[in-house]
Amino acid sequence: MNMNLEVEVAEKNKTTVLVLLTGEVDAYTAPKLKENLLPLTKKEGTLIEVNLENVSYMDSTGLGVFISALKSTKANNSQLKLMNLEDRILRLFEITGLDSIITIDSTVRGGN
Amino acid sequence: MRNLKLDIDNYRNLLKQYIKFLDENALYQAEQFSKLSIQHNISPEEIINVHIQALKELYPDLPKEVDYSLNFLLETMISYGLAYQEMQSLREQQLELKSEISVAANMQQTLLSTEKPNIKGVDIGAISVPANQMNGDYYHFVSDNQQSIGVAIADVIGKGIPAALAMSMIKYSMDSFSESQRNPCSILENLNRVVERNVDQGMFITMFYGLYNLNSETFSYASAGHEPGLFYHASTNEFREIKTKGLVLGVSKDTTYQQYEIEISHGDMIILLTDGVTECRVGNRFIEREEVLEVIKKYIHLPAQEAVEQVYKHFERLQGFQLRDDFTLIIIRKNV
Known part of the structure; x- marks a missing residue:
């Protein structure tokens, strides 16, 4: 079973871009995410909010895309924020220590 | 071309025999002819050509419409033949690549091979199964x-x-560290610098390093974002997750790692694994970490090598099991 990944990009306001992901982020779909996410980080002063509410699975290839994006925000003076991570995915960021260098906001999910 | 000429004679005879008697044996021979043609790289349009020539020799007065239609078929088969040839050469290239990769996989195994230490009082089991050819x-x-x-x-x-190439880099940098750099946090800090300098932007490595000191009966360890392993405490018959904090290798060059230490008593075990173990899927379902622990518990009474193999076999036997990631499991048990 290979699930697809939908990437929707919308401007929230002049400085904030929303990225809504739906599906799975794995070796097959990661290139698509990278293609869509990386160009957004190149614009100075932008905040990119990635909503992972509808992401049911992510593997280490997916983490790699977010690391690339983070490195690019540092180089281009933009910001990256991840939101609404499912427990299993949040755990991945915690184990790898990436939660210490990437801004993660899971408050919306509350006691999840 | 002499062979082909012979074949035309042969083909004409077969065709004649078949048209006259609808002879099954001629059909069988035609099949052999076809196989032989493939072996000798004879293209489909050449066979059609042979057929046209044989037919004209047998029936010199064919209506011109049939004649035209046969030429039409011949033209059609020329493009088909070209496509077929292309596919054939791709297939050959694929075979070549496959054998090259398998040579590389063998070489990787030799380069990265490690011997389980044979030390009295310590029982060690290790298994590593790649999801694809290279691990x-x-x-x-x-x-x-x-x-x-x-x-x-x-x-x-x-x-x-x-991934396999990056692994070789890790192995050789580890070999180059001097004795004094061999405590777990220094090893990870040094490796992190090597990896950060040498890998692609989005690439990283997770790693756990532990040092079991048999004299002091302690195990000191540090982790660079690696899937947590487990300790088994024989005195309380309890499994506990090895809690560590540390960023994966290759992301940030000044990362430091915390080193932890625990005492190892008789019967205690250190269980290390990769996320291939916890990321297996059975059909649509993930295998939960608790489930992995249950399976480990089931086989833990066995000698360490047998135990790791049985755990892998257990998952492999499940219906719809697919190894999405490489699978590695290590058990170290203090026997005395």
């Missing part, structure tokens, strides 16, 4: 003397050849 997981034992065992377990993001 992106890696484990390594260091034991220069009978007093200590160093153990490394690592997982390169991604699979296949790039």
